[in-house]
Amino acid sequence: MKFDTPAGPNPIDRLRVVGQPLDRIDGPHKVTGTAPYAYEWHDVTERAAYGHVVGAGIAKGRIAALDTSAAERAPGVLAVVTARNAGELGKGRMNTATLLGGPAIEHYHQAIALVVAETFEQARAAAALVRVTYAREPGRFSLHAEKDRAIKPDGDTPADTAVGDFDSAFASAEVTLDATYTTPDQSHAMMEPMASLAAWDGDHVTIWTSNQMIAWSRGDVARTLGLAPEKVRLVSPYIGGGFGGKLFVRADAILAALGARAAKRPVKVALHRPLIANNTTHRPATEQRIRIGARRDGRITAIGHESWSGNLPGGDPEVAIQQTRLLYAGEHRMTKMRLATLDLPEGNAMRAPGETPGLMALEIAIDEMAEKLGMDPVEFRIRNDTQVDPEKPERPFSQRQLVECLRQGAERFGWNRRAAHGSVRDGRWLVGLGMAAGFRNAPVTKSGARARLQPDGRVTVETDMTDIGTGSYTIIAQTAAETMGLPIAQIEVKLGDSDFPASAGSGGQWGANSATAGVYAACMKLREVIATRLDLDPATAEFVDGEVRGGGRAVKLADVAGDGQIVVEDAIEFGDLDKQKQLSTFAAHFCEVGVDALTGETRVRRMLAVCAAGRILNPKQARSQVIGAMTMGIGAALSEELAVDERLGFFVNHDLAGYEVPVHADVPEQEVVFLDEADADSSPMKAKGVGELGLCGVSAAIANAIHNATGVRVRDYPITLDKLLPGLPDVA
Structure with missing residues (x-):
């Protein structure tokens, strides 16, 4: 079916089943334990062996010597797979680094061996017997240090855009803002780790795996193993969370296949938590400079957004400027991306890549600009709404209800009760309200x-x-x-x-x-x-x-x-409707926080998201998606940060004890509202996505609420208490 004209009336419009808040049909399987995840195919696992991955102990260099003899002699060991005996391996289109390293090491915890044994405990014990001698090489591990050597990246998304004369318009603007913001490296923390179970039938391999993109990954497994695609089968009916970390083939799938071939029986491999942070992908850190110029009546005349991020050689940048190209009006515009070469683990997609860190910066800057103008932050955003692509005014948005999101949200949240910075107390708690716009494109x-x-x-x-x-x-x-x-x-x-x-x-x-x-x-x-x-x-x-x-x-x-x-x-x-009109989703996020005046501890008290995201196919599920995203936004704002050891080049806090995600006690009252919308330009379903929109802008709303509570402006995420304490004594 070709979709190249806007959808007219069709059977979906009856909305007898679609659009209803039905329970998930897979729910009973999950709560009764009958839904098979990658590690749990019992008809296969009864005869499966276990693989344990050995990760590189350096970030950059070479393996000078690799001794697996003790591991091979250990009890229960069936095989030890390394680059020396795995045969010639290719590399998938979606992988920046090779999934089985050696002798060259491209990043810390790159897989360099798989030990296969009868039991998991035997495999883990034998893996500790693998002896590796490294020839370490100097690496680049600091984005800030490499920022001046960053280059203009190639890619599908243009690195730079320019409309009008930004420099002149900014220089002559009546009110200006020029500020720099940083976001840290962040890790996926899904409940199910990367895991795979592989079995061979002649020269055909089946891999039961935890993967979001089956067609992409089947092709990449075939390329890596040197097989025809029809000789590869991937099975992934249930996934315990992905967030972008399972978009591509990871080491568990390839090593399970190699281990099964070597051991001549099915092999299962799961990446333990310390490997997930450094062996797989993460959201890369950014440094962002935002400049805004406006007239005193609040109209933006110039808006510029520059972003720096880093990645391994051949990797892509974090596209943190993309929402700024579309979100607000302004005649004179400039965006730039620059990419530094870093020898840290691969940076790649994590829920709403680009817009999540981009809005963490932009939506603080918009609040700062509103304050300079003496305007209400909601009104400032409404005043700079646009119904067309600001960089291509001939192209309208298919639908854009951002203003309605903002107005409904302000009314529902009680925004009119927002007081001056640092003026509202509840005992020792300083209380503040904050908000931010949310934006995410809706591709098909x-x-x-x-x-x-x-x-x-x-x-x-x-x-x-x-x-x-x-x-x-x-x-x-x-x-x-x-x-x-x-x-x-x-x-x-x-x-x-x-x-x-x-x-x-x-x-x-x-x-x-x-x-x-x-x-x-x-x-x-x-x-x-x-x-x-x-x-x-x-x-x-x-x-x-x-x-x-x-x-x-x-x-x-x-x-x-x-x-x-x-x-x-x-x-x-799909035809070219998405080129004729801009398909995007919008939200308004509101947040109330309390900040302890003496310790700087921050507690999010209540949250509201008002979303415009096309036809909502199942409101119950969509709400669950948004409140989960809002919870991720709490983590990004207040606690989540992969700490980089800039001497040795790895993420130090590579487990859920050191990498702090929100827990139940951190999650407050959350309300989600969906505007009535059906976008005929998007598909016959007249729907759009909502799972990533729910995160976009949340962290900035929390940051803006903290500023309202305390008067302290923090531009470097996460907003931990050490960044608040220096400014609190005067308020306290």
Whole structure:
């Protein structure tokens, strides 16, 4: 199905199933332990061996000597895999560093060996017997130190943009702001670690893995192992969280395959927590300079945003300037990205890459500018709203309800009660309110599915789409049920298998809208085949209550298939509507905090998110996505930071004891509101993504609330108490 004109009325608009706050159909499997995760395929694991990964002990250099003899002699050991005996390996398109290092070492904890044994304990004990001698080389581990040597990166996203004459407009502006903000390296902390189980059948390998993008990763496994793609099968029906860290193949999948080949039996590998921070990907640190010039009436005349980040050679920058290209009006504009070469572990996608750190800076700067102008921060944002792409004024937004988000949020949150900085107390707590705008693009991408009408009238949907905790099973079932006129109980959904048609996958906030649109395409094709078989006009045939109706007849779906199945396959393919109009999602985040006047301890008291994100396919699941994102925003604002050892080049706090994520006690009252919206330019579903929007702007809202509570402005995240204490005595 080609989607190249705005969606008109279609079966989804009935909203009998789609748009309803239904419980997750996979919920019972998860709470009863019957949902198989990557490490838990019991029909395979009964005969599986265990692999334990050995990570490099230096950040840059070479292996001078590698002695595995003691490990090979250890009890229960079946094989030890290293670059010396693994055979010639390629590298996936999505990987910056090689997944099995040696003799060259590209980053700390790069995998250099896998020890395979009968039990996990034997594998772990034997891994400690591997002896490695390194030839260490000097490395670059500080973004700030390398900032002046950063270069203009190549890539799909332009590094620089310019509209008008920013320098002149900023120099002549009546009111100006010029400030620098920093965000730290951050780690994924999903509940399920990267884990895989591999088994060979001749020259075919099956890998049960925890991965968000099956089609991408199948191709990269094939490239790495030197196999034809059809000889690789990936299976990933349930994922215990991803956040972008599982977009690409990681070392666990490749090493499980290599270990299984060496041991001649299935092998399972899970990356233990200390390996996740340094061996896998993380959100890279940024340094951002923002300059804003405005007239005294609050109209922005010049806005400039420059961002520096670092990565391994060949890696990509953190695109922290992208929201600034679209969020606010302003005739004269400039954005720049620069990329430094660092020998730290790979920086890559983490929930809302680009916009998350970008808005952490921009939305503080906007508040600072409002204060300079003596304007209310909500009103300042409303005054600089734009209904067109500010860099391409000929291109309007498909829908943009940011102003409505801001106004509804202010009213619901009681924003009019916001007082002067440092003036509200609750005992020893200084209380403040803060807010920020949220923005995230809403891309779409090709997505396929297969639909089967079973003899009993049930419909089975198969697609390699994944569910990373977002509810893909349920919204796909809702889509099929709505399109086919069936109750959701009559739909079976099968996900996460490379034997199924390639989908959009879970990532980039494109997953829900694209994947359900692909399922809609397959179901509409199934409707066409069924109607044609019944000599009905597909354009007028009605599918409702388990029947096909038309021409004065009503035929049950169970009677159409007969003794066999009707099987169709289709994909949604998008035209250039996203080039004609800007597809984006918007939010307004509001927050109340308390800051202890004596210690600087910060507690978030209540939060509100008002979101405009197209048609909401399942409000219950969408709310869960947003409150989870808001919780991540608390961590980013107050505690999450990978501490870099700038001498040795690794993240020191590489476990959940030292890397502090929010816990239940940190999470306050959270309210989520979705505006009524259906975007006909986005897809036949008229939906957009929401899972990343819920994070964008949250940390800045908390930072702005802290400033309102204390009068202390912190521009370096996370806002820990040591950064507040120097400014608190006067307020206290």
